[in-house]
Amino acid sequence: MDTSTDVLAEQVRAKRTAIDNDLELLRVRVAQADPRQNLTPQRVAQVAAPLAAGAALWMWARRRRAVGSLEQLLVHTMGDLYRAEHTLVPALERMQLAATNPDLASAFENHRQETEGHIERLERAFRSIGAKPKRGASEAVASIVAEGERLLRRKVEPDVRDAWLIATAQRAEHLEIAGYGTARTFAQTLGYTYAAGLLQETLEEERATDEKLSRLAELFVNPQSIR
Numbered sequence: 001m002d003t004s005t006d007v008l009a010e011q012v013r014a015k016r017t018a019i020d021n022d023l024e025l026l027r028v029r030v031a032q033a034d035p036r037q038n039l040t041p042q043r044v045a046q047v048a049a050p051l052a053a054g055a056a057l058w059m060w061a062r063r064r065r066a067v068g069s070l071e072q073l074l075v076h077t078m079g080d081l082y083r084a085e086h087t088l089v090p091a092l093e094r095m096q097l098a099a100t101n102p103d104l105a106s107a108f109e110n111h112r113q114e115t116e117g118h119i120e121r122l123e124r125a126f127r128s129i130g131a132k133p134k135r136g137a138s139e140a141v142a143s144i145v146a147e148g149e150r151l152l153r154r155k156v157e158p159d160v161r162d163a164w165l166i167a168t169a170q171r172a173e174h175l176e177i178a179g180y181g182t183a184r185t186f187a188q189t190l191g192y193t194y195a196a197g198l199l200q201e202t203l204e205e206e207r208a209t210d211e212k213l214s215r216l217a218e219l220f221v222n223p224q225s226i227r
């Protein structure tokens with residue numbers, strides 16, 4: 001009796017061990033099928049570390065791109081100004097020849113010389129920020145000048161001609177004033193103090209020329225002939 005009881009107890013223990021093994025095997029398989037069951041602190045750290053590094057890299061690259069784009073805008077704006085000044089030099093020569101009033105002709109000649117200085121100043125500003133200007137014509141300035149010269153091909157009164165020349169020159173000046181103001185602010189924001197100073201110098205000269213042209217227009221343009 002005792003012997004049969006022992007055998008039965010042994011059989012029950014064996015069966016229980018087999019069931020426990022099956023349950024453990026099942027638990028392991030369920031854990032493998034569902035990754036959430038594997039979220040131990042070590043596993044979380046393994047997964048999260050590269051994600052955090054990736055996010056930090058993305059944010060760094062984004063900041064770099066943002067700064068880079070402001071630099072690109074500065075170079076682009078300075079490039080526009082460089083082409084505008086190059087387009088203006090021969091245009092101012094033609095304006096000087098077209099002007100009937102000697103004071104106006106002399107103002108155009110002075111500004112042509114100043115414009116050559118603006119080109120040289122822009123080249124220095126480019127060098128100081130480690131960039132190079134590209135030569136070429138400014139479509140915006142060329143279009144203003146072309147429109148001005150189209151009217152001058154007609155037969156017009158001398159005062160009207162001079163008034164129109166002033167209006168044409170001032171349109172180009174206003175374009176430059178806006179461009180130099182923008183470039184100066186970009187340069188200041190980026191910490192390019194030397195370039196910002198050069199752009200500010202030219203901005204002041206452009207403003208002075210604009211005011212001079214306004215004074216000339218008020219002084220000698222005869223309202224009778226304009227009407």
Ligand SMILES: [Fe+2]
Pocket residue numbers: 085114115118176206
């Ligand atoms: Fe200029």
